[in-house]
Amino acid sequence: MNVSRIAVAGGLALSSVALLSGPAFAHVSVQPQGEAAKGGYATVNVKVPNERDSASTVKVEVNFPADHPLASVMPQPVPGWKAVVTKSALAKPLELHGKKITQAVTKVTWTSDGAKIGAGQFQQFPLSLGQLPEDTDQLVLKAVQTYDNNEVVRWIEEPKEGAAEPQNPAPVLKLSAATGDHHGGAAAADDKAGHDDKAAHAEAADSTDTPARVLGVVGILVGVAGVAFGVLAGRRRSA
The missing domain is CATH 2.60.40.2230 (Uncharacterised protein YcnI-like PF07987, DUF1775)
Known part of the structure; x- marks a missing residue:
């Protein structure tokens, strides 16, 4: 019984402290x-x-x-x-x-x-x-x-x-x-935007150059093939 009373009293004391310290x-x-x-x-x-x-x-x-x-x-x-x-x-x-x-x-x-x-x-x-x-x-x-x-x-x-x-x-x-x-952060954002813009331009330029490079390589290969074909045709005539 005494233990129960002590527990109740302790609970009330803690509740009072919480209420007083809440604000x-x-x-x-x-x-x-x-x-x-x-x-x-x-x-x-x-x-x-x-x-x-x-x-x-x-x-x-x-x-x-x-x-x-x-x-x-x-x-x-x-x-x-x-x-x-x-x-x-x-x-x-x-x-x-x-x-x-x-x-x-x-x-x-x-x-x-x-x-x-x-x-x-x-x-x-x-x-x-x-x-x-x-x-x-x-x-x-x-x-x-x-x-x-x-x-x-x-x-x-x-x-x-x-x-x-x-x-x-x-x-x-x-x-x-x-x-x-x-x-x-405004200056950093502007700087980042500038870098992104440059990167976008570089990417666009790279994507534009890629087809041209491919066509150039194809042209060279076609030219080499044409020369080889001409050499072989000449040899056959000589034979």
């Missing part, structure tokens, strides 16, 4: 769809789960760091959501592709335009980012989540290496070492 695993995060390399361009997803059983998410704000400004942040359209990009003047202009950039994106806001993130659901908001900074290993993108009951959750606590995860951690985009391609 910690369901925070706003940012996930790259590919490699996010320093100095390059990347497409990422802002993943927003709904943590409330009795309310739906109707607004999401993602703030970009002023100390590592981004000149270009483009949201991909998401059905049922309206996206607004906010820019601010830079204290120190950026040089990008030979042009001086005086403004940078400071915030992207998605507001419900008919859609909501309901209980037990999540929504991803794709963003194209660039040019990514080269002097940091990560970007901290502080987020604010608003529910339809007017509750606001601020995901703004910066995680510290070696420390426990904060209650409301800010989304963090990790940056990898520079790949040498600062255009998110």
Whole structure:
């Protein structure tokens, strides 16, 4: 009997811990769809789960760091959501592709335009980012989540290496070492296309030359056969 009671108590304790720790695993995060390399361009997803059983998410704000400004942040359209990009003047202009950039994106806001993130659901908001900074290993993108009951959750606590995860951690985009391609694969794709085009031209030229070569060989063989026939015919006449 005592063993049964201990087992029940232990099960209840574990259930309580799971319930209390559950929300910690369901925070706003940012996930790259590919490699996010320093100095390059990347497409990422802002993943927003709904943590409330009795309310739906109707607004999401993602703030970009002023100390590592981004000149270009483009949201991909998401059905049922309206996206607004906010820019601010830079204290120190950026040089990008030979042009001086005086403004940078400071915030992207998605507001419900008919859609909501309901209980037990999540929504991803794709963003194209660039040019990514080269002097940091990560970007901290502080987020604010608003529910339809007017509750606001601020995901703004910066995680510290070696420390426990904060209650409301800010989304963090990790940056990898520079790949040498600062255009998110565009230059590599163009280069590959150029090589493919050259290969296609070479193949076409080769296919065009092949019949001509065959005809040339056949002509030579016919000529040799004609000469041999003429020699043999001459010998027969002499005989």
